[in-house]
Amino acid sequence: MSLSVKQLLENKGIQAKPEHLEILESRWKGMQALRGNLENIKIEDADIGLRNIPGGDHIG
């Protein structure tokens, strides 16, 4: 099942402007196209380096 942009936003409580919906659908598709063949390349072991530092990561 694929949800429409309108449904996805409504599920989060966001009321998209009706005149935006068509443009959002097209922009979202454009972003998927930019993603290209990402699923087929090896990025599984690319550690994004998020650090879990006990007690906080800065002073102040």
Place this chain on the structure above:
Amino acid sequence: MAKELIQKSVEELAPLLESGSLSPVDLTKAVLDHAEETQDTINAYMTFYRDEAEQAAREAEKEIKDGNYRGMYHGIPMALKDNLYFKNKVTTMSSKIHKDFIPEDDATVVTKLREAGVIFTGKLSMHEYAWGITNNNPHYGAVRNPWDTSKIPGGSSGGSGAAVSIGSSVASLGTDTAGSIRIPSSICGIVGLKPTHGRVSKYGCYPLAWSLDHIGPMTKTIKDAAGMMDIISGYDAKDPTSVDTPVDSHLKKIKGNVKDLVIGVNEEYFFKEVDNEVDQVVRGNIQALVDQGAKVEVVKIPSLKYAEWAELVTSLSEASTIHHEDMLKRPQDFGDDIRMLFELGELPSAVDYLQAQQVRRQLKQEFQQAFQKVDVLIAPTLPVVASTIGDDTVELNGKKVDLIDNIIRFTGPSNLTGLPALSVPGGFKGNLPVGVQIIGPAFSEALLLDVGYAIEQTNPLKNKKPPLLSKV
């Protein structure tokens, strides 16, 4: 006299101020008068601080007279982008929602510039919440490009770009999340530096996207940018992303000697789908450096093909997180363009966001490998020149293409990698300036400025000034 003053750079004004042959009071009045005179046409300012500025100028005059000259920026009048906090002063982000917001503290960059003796003349307009590149603001009006007032100044630091270009601020600061320092700098014919992430504290800057945001100088000359970097760089415990790495003087390292410099050129990404005349200008500048003894190497950075996607997913997700509550409660108070971006930013999944961070990691590794072969990369700052105000498209070799998608194509990767990137004027397409982008390894700002200086020394703008200046 006033007309000459407003055209001068910091490096030209500083010796006059230090010697006492120019008073900071006269300079500040000249800059503010000019800023007010051009406001109807350019609309660069959000707020003027005339009374405080004139008071600060009198204090600077006394200090300098008493032998307490603080350095290059002492007595220099400057306005800043309106997302940088001034304690007890309204800071709007050029938005309706924050129109009455008063910060409790100065931004660290404001504190540092004040300590260096800068005189603040006011706050400058920006694209609402820094989330756009046109500076066509629905609440406060469009900022206009001094080179052609029918054109955009770029953004989001469009007020800063226009003000420095027209001389209504001697220098300024911008913020850059996908190119917001370099885009208006390229379009307005000035110097703009996005430093390494963590080099300049972001404390007291309203965020657009935390992991991509940077603060940096926007100036008339390379030496002005170097002098400002000497002031604003350095570790700040108040900023969790600040990096504690030693800072050398940027200014002292500027010699403009590029003999044996190895320039990397990446044809597949940074020279793909570029306006033919822009392409020619940038390659002409590379050739000028080769003529001075530099060498060119071709470099491959395969993951750049995913950079636009990773930049969009990261910036959209982070920005929509910051504004999520207002999108639930009062979406009608955002300008229509950014409201749509906030809607779009609610769509990527957690997996999308994390995969974008993985792409980012790959990209960092590939840039690092490239910098084992070359000293810097050179590319166009933008594939196009300034577009017309109100037009969402821009012409690229005879075709109309989407403005936003195209204008951030070459600037966004350096926000993802956090690497420093400089835009320096390289020439013109018609009457509109073209910027050359120089990208380097982490913390190589001094090197980038040095290469930029070598370009500047060839006088690529041929001493041309925005047409409005000739009417002053």
